[in-house]
Amino acid sequence: MSIYLDEKNPGKHPPFDDASPDIVEYVRYLEVIAGKSANTAFSYYCDLRGFSRFMKRRRGLVPADTEIKDIDPKGLDTAFWGSVSKEDIYEYLYFLNRECGNKKSSTARRLASLHGFYDYLVNQVNKLTENPTASIKPPKQDKVLPKYLTAEQSMDLLESTQYQSDFPERDYCMVVLFLNCGMRLSELVGMDLGDIDLEQRQIRLFGKGHKERMVYLNEACVEALQLYLAKRNTMEGLNPKEKAVFVTRRRKERISNRRVEQLVTSAMKAAGLKGFSTHKLRHTAATLMYQTGNVDILTLKQLLGHSSVGTTQIYTHLQEFQVRAAIEQNPLGTVTPEKARLDTTKRAAGENRVENNADSMDVEEAASPMEAFEGVANDGIRVDISSMTGDADEDADKETV
Numbered sequence: 001m002s003i004y005l006d007e008k009n010p011g012k013h014p015p016f017d018d019a020s021p022d023i024v025e026y027v028r029y030l031e032v033i034a035g036k037s038a039n040t041a042f043s044y045y046c047d048l049r050g051f052s053r054f055m056k057r058r059r060g061l062v063p064a065d066t067e068i069k070d071i072d073p074k075g076l077d078t079a080f081w082g083s084v085s086k087e088d089i090y091e092y093l094y095f096l097n098r099e100c101g102n103k104k105s106s107t108a109r110r111l112a113s114l115h116g117f118y119d120y121l122v123n124q125v126n127k128l129t130e131n132p133t134a135s136i137k138p139p140k141q142d143k144v145l146p147k148y149l150t151a152e153q154s155m156d157l158l159e160s161t162q163y164q165s166d167f168p169e170r171d172y173c174m175v176v177l178f179l180n181c182g183m184r185l186s187e188l189v190g191m192d193l194g195d196i197d198l199e200q201r202q203i204r205l206f207g208k209g210h211k212e213r214m215v216y217l218n219e220a221c222v223e224a225l226q227l228y229l230a231k232r233n234t235m236e237g238l239n240p241k242e243k244a245v246f247v248t249r250r251r252k253e254r255i256s257n258r259r260v261e262q263l264v265t266s267a268m269k270a271a272g273l274k275g276f277s278t279h280k281l282r283h284t285a286a287t288l289m290y291q292t293g294n295v296d297i298l299t300l301k302q303l304l305g306h307s308s309v310g311t312t313q314i315y316t317h318l319q320e321f322q323v324r325a326a327i328e329q330n331p332l333g334t335v336t337p338e339k340a341r342l343d344t345t346k347r348a349a350g351e352n353r354v355e356n357n358a359d360s361m362d363v364e365e366a367a368s369p370m371e372a373f374e375g376v377a378n379d380g381i382r383v384d385i386s387s388m389t390g391d392a393d394e395d396a397d398k399e400t401v
Contacts, residue, residue: 020076022127023048026120039186047113049073054092055084078127081118086132089114093139108138148284153273154179160270167249171263173228174246175281178264181215182285185278189257191245198222 017024027045030036036044052073056062062071089111096102096110111133118131149157158175165171177188187205195204201217217225232238232245237252244254264278 019045019049019073020052020081022076022078022081022121023052023117025125026117029120029124030116037186043109044113044116047110048117050110051092051114052076054095055080055088058088058091078121081121082128082130084132086136089132089136093136097139104139111136111138147276147280148287149179149273149276149280151288153271154284154288156271157267157273160267164266164270165263169228169231170246170249171267173224174260175264175267176220176224178278178281179285179288180218180221182282182289183215184282185257185260189246189255189260192243193245194243196225196245198225 019027023045026048027041030041030044031038050068050073053068053071055076056071056073057064057066057068092114093107093111096107102110115133115136118128118133121128122131158172158179161171161175162168174188177183181203183205184207187207190206191203197203198217201222203215203217204212205215206212229245232247235247235249235252238247239252242252242254246255246260247253248255248259261278264281268274268276
């Protein structure tokens with residue numbers, strides 16, 4: 001079992017042993033048998049430890065005024081898990097909402113962790129006969145459209161990576177891949193040199209649950225990768241056996257998720273963009289592909305590596321500019337109260353007819369909101385990178401990892 005959140009730096013995280021034996025065994029099952037990623041297993045582990053603390057206080061196993069964070073989650077056996085009732089689960093959900101202030105999505109995730117844990121105890125290892133979570137449904141989620149960058153904002157972001165970074169070839173390449181391929185942060189960080197095939201213009205990615213998929217590269221991605229790899233392969237002190245595509249400038253090792261987030265945040269700030277995270281670049285890629293690339297929802301599902309088309313479905317609701325254009329093209333959209341008065345005389349004479357002028361509508365005008373995105377699907381989102389000299393400052397102090 002991968003018992004650390006960060007497999008590359010195991011000393012940063014304690015092993016998954018600060019919980020009851022059943023929980024530890026379940027986490028092992030998630031990674032080894034169910035094929036879940038280390039991040040997913042760690043999330044379930046944290047959720048179940050939180051539930052353990054809550055139940056200890058609810059059952060009076062610790063003083064009532066003990067802070068949840070101070071309660072030891074260990075010491076609960078299988079018999080205890082079997083004594084948990086549906087009422088306990090509902091009280092826990094209420095606690096998450098009222099006392100912890102969890103969002104509906106966070107509460108739903110913690111309930112999913114309990115669903116999985118009890119399903120394991122009942123159906124996988126047969127330690128229990130009843131599942132108290134079986135009929136409990138997650139809270140209804142609010143429909144929130146994903147936030148994304150416009151094409152113009154994306155260009156500004158790419159420009160900023162060339163001027164605020166001490167390793168512009170690398171940072172520009174990462175942002176280009178985010179914006180054009182829609183890959184997850186973990187997928188980009190986990191890329192190895194052997195996963196890239198520039199001749200076939202494709203990259204092999206390993207998504208959630210170690211699921212493998214191929215992502216095809218447009219011209220912008222190929223150009224950015226060639227520029228970066230040329231610089232990477234000539235880095236002084238780089239171990240020839242290092243397989244990671246993206247490496248740190250100082251330590252010459254695989255870059256971390258956190259470092260990528262820091263670099264993207266800095267580039268966003270330099271571009272004057274606020275409120276966007278690294279994951280929003282994935283939303284941006286998905287949105288632009290759906291809006292401008294004539295991509296159907298099933299193809300987009302495959303491109304993004306979603307396990308369910310329901311996850312991808314949200315991008316079908318993002319074409320606000322098309323809805324706005326359609327409303328503005330309504331022939332009644334400019335009618336004022338004065339113009340709307342009916343001429344009863346002409347109506348009586350049969351002369352008051354509404355002519356069908358649909359054929360005379362300017363179709364090009366209706367499509368005008370799309371013009372800003374023309375060419376994006378084929379050529380990719382990129383900017384002029386000829387200014388990259390490749391001789392960026394070697395000052396290692398600028399990079400923290």
